[in-house]
Amino acid sequence: xxxxxxxxxxxxxxxxxxxxxxxxxGVSISSYYWSWIRQPPGKGLEWIGYIxxxxxxxxxxxxxSRVTMSxxxxxxxxxLKLTSVTxxxxxxxxxxxxxxxxxxxxxxxxxxxxxxxxxx
Amino acid sequence: SYELTQPPSVSVSPGQTASITCSGDxxxxxxxxxxxxxxxxxxxxxxxxxxxxxxxxxxxxxxxNSGNTATLTISVTQAMDEADYYxxxxxRSTVVFGGGTKLTVL
Numbered sequence: 657x658x659x660x661x662x663x664x665x666x667x668x669x670x671x672x673x674x675x676x677x678x679x680x681x682g683v684s685i686s687s688y689y690w691s692w693i694r695q696p697p698g699k700g701l702e703w704i705g706y707i708x709x710x711x712x713x714x715x716x717x718x719x720x721s722r723v724t725m726s727x728x729x730x731x732x733x734x735x736l737k738l739t740s741v742t743x744x745x746x747x748x749x750x751x752x753x754x755x756x757x758x759x760x761x762x763x764x765x766x767x768x769x770x771x772x773x774x775x776x
Numbered sequence: 777s778y779e780l781t782q783p784p785s786v787s788v789s790p791g792q793t794a795s796i797t798c799s800g801d802x803x804x805x806x807x808x809x810x811x812x813x814x815x816x817x818x819x820x821x822x823x824x825x826x827x828x829x830x831x832x833x834x835x836x837x838x839x840x841n842s843g844n845t846a847t848l849t850i851s852v853t854q855a856m857d858e859a860d861y862y863x864x865x866x867x868r869s870t871v872v873f874g875g876g877t878k879l880t881v882l
Contacts, residue, residue, distance in 0.1 A: 701819065758807070760825035762825075
């Protein structure tokens with residue numbers, strides 16, 4: 657059974673860097689695309705980006721200048737860093753498993769999400 | 777940037793059929809996916825590749841995609857189907873979500 661667990665600080669100060677980790681169990685992260693998605697309170701889903709096997713990644717153009725994703729295959733983890741955060745970055749952050757872009761496979765496994773609040 | 781448009785809300789009576797639309801430029805040339813999200817829960821993939829259901833998703837959930845519109849159809853709608861529904865597509869290797877539709881069963 658594939659499971660994803662997001663972890664990281666629940667509170668980040670404005671202008672600092674948000675760092676989250678998604679720990680994957682039940683499958684090797686090397687075989688899939690891994691996306692981060694966020695959802696501000698009371699709002700819809702916003703895709704942040706994906707990473708595949710360390711070498712391939714793509715980010716939402718609106719966040720691209722502030723986002724970095726990485727993988728640690730030895731720990732089976734995917735990480736997200738978002739720099740220069742503001743209150744607008746307050747959201748529930750999800751990681752999800754996906755398939756090749758354009759293949760239409762959807763994101764079929766999601767973590768439970770972790771709430772991040774940006775506040776001083 | 778590519779946009780997907782959904783109606784903010786749809787209402788349906790129990791046992792009836794609900795249809796939720798998702799519009800985007802030439803969306804029919806791309807694959808559409810649909811997700812269900814209940815309050816306080818993570819999204820669940822309902823439909824992928826326009827009309828395929830993952831294992832465990834009831835047959836009463838179906839999808840179609842043609843022209844500029846993808847449609848999620850829920851037949852024999854149940855109270856437990858009350859939730860937010862999001863469409864999703866890929867555009868130039870980026871993921872795009874629709875704004876979401878709140879389905880009310882009343």
